[in-house]
Amino acid sequence: MEKIVILTGAGISAESGLGTFRDEQGLWAQHRIEDVATPDAFTRNPDLVHAFYNARRAQAVQAQPNAAHEALALLEREFSGEVLIITQNVDDLHERAGSQNVVHMHGALKRALCHACGHRWDAPLVMDKGDECPACQAHATRPDIVWFGEIPYGMELIDPALNTADLFVSIGTSGQVYPAAAYAQHSRRMGARTVELNLEPAEHSRDFEEHHYGPATEVVTAWVADILAGQV
Numbered sequence: 488m489e490k491i492v493i494l495t496g497a498g499i500s501a502e503s504g505l506g507t508f509r510d511e512q513g514l515w516a517q518h519r520i521e522d523v524a525t526p527d528a529f530t531r532n533p534d535l536v537h538a539f540y541n542a543r544r545a546q547a548v549q550a551q552p553n554a555a556h557e558a559l560a561l562l563e564r565e566f567s568g569e570v571l572i573i574t575q576n577v578d579d580l581h582e583r584a585g586s587q588n589v590v591h592m593h594g595a596l597k598r599a600l601c602h603a604c605g606h607r608w609d610a611p612l613v614m615d616k617g618d619e620c621p622a623c624q625a626h627a628t629r630p631d632i633v634w635f636g637e638i639p640y641g642m643e644l645i646d647p648a649l650n651t652a653d654l655f656v657s658i659g660t661s662g663q664v665y666p667a668a669a670y671a672q673h674s675r676r677m678g679a680r681t682v683e684l685n686l687e688p689a690e691h692s693r694d695f696e697e698h699h700y701g702p703a704t705e706v707v708t709a710w711v712a713d714i715l716a717g718q719v
């Protein structure tokens with residue numbers, strides 16, 4: 488039975504109106520990573536970090552899944568083998584499109600984390616440093632997001648998936664952040680075919696055997712249609 492492992496990045500949610508990070512108007516052109524996306528940033532100025540994620544959470548709640556998210560949900564339903572999505576994204580557009588087998592390696596905007604007791608719960612739309620942990624009542628809550636310098640989530644699922652994938656597909660990511668940027672090489676070494684679906688060649692394009700460039704709503708829907716047609 489064939490196994491498809493799909494890595495997604497901010498590019499798959501771009502046509503849903505959510506910003507990417509590294510294009511000219513990207514999030515990292517508007518904010519400094521060291522101000523809003525590191526543990527030190529949160530210690531230094533929790534209000535600024537909460538404001539950054541509150542704004543992104545409000546946008547993500549308003550956004551709708553696009554045709555690319557829906558195509559991947561269709562693939563999971565109709566494909567005869569297994570489909571796993573590893574997403575670097577913190578929005579929940581894959582789940583709202585109907586995908587169920589999703590690993591959020593960088594956390595999720597809709598979740599809150601208590602850094603005193605480790606409890607996780609559904610985040611309120613607007614988080615504040617004064618929020619109380621529902622489990623231990625400490626005022627030690629943070630967005631459940633993996634910041635730079637922290638260990639990504641789901642490694643216990645991701646490594647075995649990369650070792651056993653028949654097909655590894657990268658969608659909408661610039662291939663500049665590790666460990667995700669090394670996944671194509673890893674799965675290829677383990678025998679997987681590799682496909683890049685992106686707006687334009689990414690940093691690690693040479694790691695892929697097959698490339699389709701264009702907006703995700705076009706290239707992902709076309710690619711899913713080919714896969715499902717090919718299995719009949």
Ligand code: APR
Nearest residue numbers: 496497498501507508509575659660661664685686702703
């Ligand atoms: N369709 C397909 N691809 C697109 C589209 C689109 N409509 N729009 C942009 N892209 C591509 C860009 O060409 C780029 O290669 O999506 C990629 C987005 O790259 P980044 O902005 O770097 O986002 P990403 O790769 O997801 O960043 C990875 O970096 O900052 C951290 O934690 C953050 O998860 C993020 C990680």
